[in-house]
Amino acid sequence: MVKFEIEGVRAKITIDEPERRNPLTAATVSDLLRFTQEANAEPEVRCIVYTGAGDRAFSAGGDLGAGFFDDPLGLHRSRGAIADLFRAMWSGEKTTIARVNGHALAGGFGLAVACDVTVCVEHAQLGMPEVGVGLWPMMISVPLLRAASPKVVYELMATGRTITPHEALQLGLISRVVSRDDLDTTIADIVGSLSQRSPAATALGRTAFNALGGMDADSALDFLQNGLTAVTMTEDAREGLAAFAEKRVPGWASPSAEGEPE
Structure with missing residues (x-):
């Protein structure tokens, strides 16, 4: 089960099976994809927050229970949904935030790392233990390799060891480590800051x-030159520079809401 809600500039997507440590079943991944697409289509939404229900786990990853081998072809097809989810997260204009409220393992760890910003409680366990049951974290290799070096990622995959949030922070896999008491305040601060910036x-x-990940240096520089020209031609750029010169708060022309709800 997955819950979806929009609060001001923030869409919140919650994996809601805390008694099972919020597994990524085929139905759950399908719902995550659908709600991500819905959030991407909402002009007032500035960011999408992904989290798990309860305080035990963000997500323990795929469901390895009964039926895992019953329909190989159907399961193969359903695994394409996680690829589509990552594509939807990365192709949209919304900043994605992982609110890691507990353990994030296997596919759950991949989902957390796939977000633009990953805020993790200090007591969580993180890792990719699939090799211990004869599997390999195939699909999440892409977001992991976008965040950390191949040597770091391979060692974690091949040994299956879990790591602390502080080690994950040092390796570049997450953004911040906070206490449980500070988790929601930190998320609210990030959302509030995003809401004040030019849409x-x-x-x-x-x-x-x-877009830079698949480009060589020369192609990237050409692409960014065009991108810089495009951003300087927006109404927000004109307003931002005028506000800077006039020492006032800019009033953005692009759609936005007033900020984080109470």
């Missing part, structure tokens, strides 16, 4: 940022 600049900048 046009953020959307164009995020698109450019995510």
